[in-house]
Amino acid sequence: MLSAALCRTYENILIEELRPAMGCTEPIAIAYAAAILRDALGADPVAITVGLSGNIIKNVKSVIVPSTGGMHGIETAVAAGVVAACPEKKLELLGTLTEADRARIAPFKDACRMTVDELVTPCTFDLSLRGEVDGHTARVRISEHHTNVVLVERDGVELTADYAERGNAADTADGRADRTLLNVKDIVDFATEADLTRVTPYLRRQIEMNMAIAEEGLRNTYGASIGKLLYRDGEADLRTRAKAFAAAGSDARMSGCELPVCILSGSGNQGITASVPVVVFAREKGASEEELLRALVAADLITVHLKTGIGCLSAYCGAISAGCGSGAGICFLDGGRYYEIAHTVVNAVAILSGTICDGAKASCAAKIAMAVEAGLMGYEMTCTKRQFYGGDGIVTKGVENTIRNVGKLARDGMCETDKEIIRIMLGKAE
Template identity: 55%
Template sequence: MEHNSSIYREYLRILEQELVPAFGCTEPIAIAYAAALAAQTLGERPDRLLVEASGNIIKNVKSVIVPNTGGMKGIQAAAAAGVVSGRPEDKLELLEGLTEEQRGEIRDYLQTADIRIQKAGGCRTFDLTVTVWAGNREARVRIADSHTNVVLVEKNGEILRTAGTDEEGSQAEAKSSLSMEGIVDFALTARLDDVKQVLDRQIEYNMAIAEEGMKHAYGANVGKVLLAAYGDDVKIRARAKAAAGSDARMNGCELPVVINSGSGNQGITVSVPVIEYARELGAGEEQLYRALLISNLTAIHLKEGIGRLSAYCGAVSAGTGAGAGIAYLLGGGYEEIIHTVVNTLANVSGIVCDGAKASCAAKIASAVDAGILGYYMYRNGQEFVDGDGIVKKGVESTIANVARLGRDGMRDTDREILDIMIG
C-alpha cells in the first residue's frame, strides 16, 4: 500500500481512533463521562440525576465493578463517580485519578442525591442521556453510537452543542474502506514508525492487566483454571492470559487497557494471544507489530457491520482477529488469514452477549480457541465452504452475513436477554 495514499492515512486514523486507553469497563465509564460533563455544564454539583440508557448499556453496566470506587457496581455508582470526579476532559480515563477521599464522597453522594434510571426510547443500541438538576437549574448531555460521541449539550433549555459527529463521521467513512485484502496489504507494508506508539501502548497496558489477572484472584479465574486443567502449551497460555485480563478488568482491577471497537475486553482479546504467540515463537518486533495490525483491523472490520453493542458477543470478532494475527505469526499469508477468519466465524458466531461480567473471560477463551483452531484447520487442508450455514463464497460475503446476523437477526434475542437480566 502506498504510504502517501488516502486509504493508508484512513487506516492509520482508524487505529488512532479505535485503539485508545480506557480505565474500566467502557459502558459504566461512558455513564460517568456523561454525568461529569453534565455536572460541569451545570456549574455545580447536582442534587438530582436522570440516566436514560439503551438496553445494551443497562445490560453491560449491571454486573461490573465501577473502577476505583472500592467495589461499587451499577448505573447509580457510575453516574455518582462521574459527578464526583469532575474530570470530563479525561473521557474514558476520568476515574483513574479518584482519591480515597473522593471514594468516600461517592458513597455519601449516593445517599443524598436522587439518581434515577430509565430505559431510553428509540432503536439505537448505544444511546445515553444524563440530565442533572440543582434546584430549578438543569443541564443535559446525550452520547450516541459510541462511548464518547457527544451529540447534545444543553443548559437551562439552551443548546450549547449539537451533533458532535465530525469525528465519528470521519471514522465511519474510514471504516467503510476496510476489507481483508486491504487490511493484509496495510499490515504488511505499514511504516513501523507510523504505528509504533499506538501498538506499544496496547502491548504495555494489555499485557500488564493479563499478568495481573494471572497473579491474583479475580472473578471466575478462568485463566488459572485453563492452565491447571490443560497445561501451559502456548495454545492454552494464549487463551488463559486473555481470559485472565478480562477477569481482572470485570472484577475491579484498577489498571487501564487499550480498547478495540469501544471494548476493553475486545482490546485484550485481539492483542494478548498474539503477543503470547510472538513471544513463544521468538518473533521480532516487526513481526509482532504486523500481526497486531492484522488482528486489530480484522476485529474492527467485523464489528463495523454489527455495531458497537449487540446480542452478538464481541469476543467472537476479537477472537477471530487474534486467530488471523496468529496465522500470520505462524507463517501464513493472505489465504491462510482469510480462511482462518471464515473457519472461526463458522464456529462460534452463535455466542450471545448477556452483559459485561465474569463469564466474559470464558467466552474470550472459547473465541480465541476457535481462532487458533480455524488456522490449524486450514493448515491441515480442512475448511468450511459456501453453503455451510452462514458461510458464503468469499471472505467478505461471510463477514457481511455475520454482520446481518449480529445487527438484524439478533435484535429480538437482545430484548429477551435484557428482559431475563432485569426481570
C-alpha cells in the first residue's frame, strides 16, 4: 500500500506535467518570455537582446511557430510573444493572436533591433531577454523548464514575484513535486490502486487534445506526412495504426498546426508519443475509461521517470523515453503489472537508446514512429518470454539500474555529441 504522501506527490507530478501548449514548446517559451518583457516595459520594445542555451537554439531553428503564417526562428518567436502580450496565457499565448495581430509580427521583426547570442551556461534550458523602450529597460529569464520564471525586472526593480509560478507542491526548492521519488514499482502500484479523482480531468484533456491533433495530421498534409504514410487510409494493422496516429500528431505539430497539445516532460512530442498509442490500443480493445486512464498514468509517469535522469533538453531524443512509456501503458492495459512492465521498459530502452536529438523539425515524426515500435517490441518480447539481460550493452540487472544508466548516458556521455550537433546545425562545424 502506497503512503498518502507518495500518492499526493505522484498526483502533483501528473498535474504539473499534463499542461496544454500550442506549438513546439521551446519557441513558445521564448514567446512567453517576450510577452512578459513587453508587459514589464508597458510598451513594445524597440531593441531586444536574446540569450539562449544551445539546446533551445537547436529546438527553435527549424520548427514553424504557430499563428505566424508559416514563419520560423528565434526572432519570429520573440515577435509573436511581444504582439500577443498576454503572459497570463503562458504556453497557450499564441492561441490568442487575431488576424490583425498576425499581420503585425513581420513588421515588428523588421522594426525592432534584435540580437541573438548563445548563452554560456551549465543549464540546458536557459533563456534571457533584455528589452529597451523610451529610456526604460527590462530583463526576463526563464530557466530549468519552460515556465520557470526566475527573474523579471524593470529599471533595476525586481518584479519576479508577479510572474513566478506557484506550484501545487513544496517537495523541492522550486515548489515542484519531487520526481526523484518515481520508480517503476511504485508507479505500477499507483496506476493500479490510486484514487484518480484529482488527475482524471488532466488525463481526459490529454486524450482529447492529443487525439485531435493526431487525427488532424492524418486528415491533412503536414511536413513529410509520416503518419499518413503509415496509416494507408486505415488499412494498416493495429500496431502500425498506433505508430501512425502518434507520428501524425507530430507531423502536424512540427509544421505549425494551431491545435494545442497536452505536453509531458515539457514536450508536446513526448506527450503525444506516450499517450496516443495507448488510446489507439484501448479503443481497439474496447477498454473502459477507467482502464484507459490507469494505463495512461503508467505511461505518463514512466516517461517522466526516464526523462528525470536525462534532464529537460539533451542530445538524447526524448521520444525514446516516451515510446518506452507507451509500451508500458499498453502492457498495463493488457493486464501486465510490475514484472511485465519492468521487462518491457528494459527491452525498449535497449533497442533505441542513443538516438540523437537534432532539434524540433519534420523528421521528429519518423523518430516517434520508431520509438513507439521499440516500446511495442519491448512489450512483445516480454509476452513471449524474451528479454535482454544485464551485461547486454547498457542494460544492467534491475530496471532502476538500467534507467539510471540511460540518464548517465544522456546527461554525461552525450555532452560532446550535443555540442557537435549544435555546431553542425549552426554551420560552425569544420
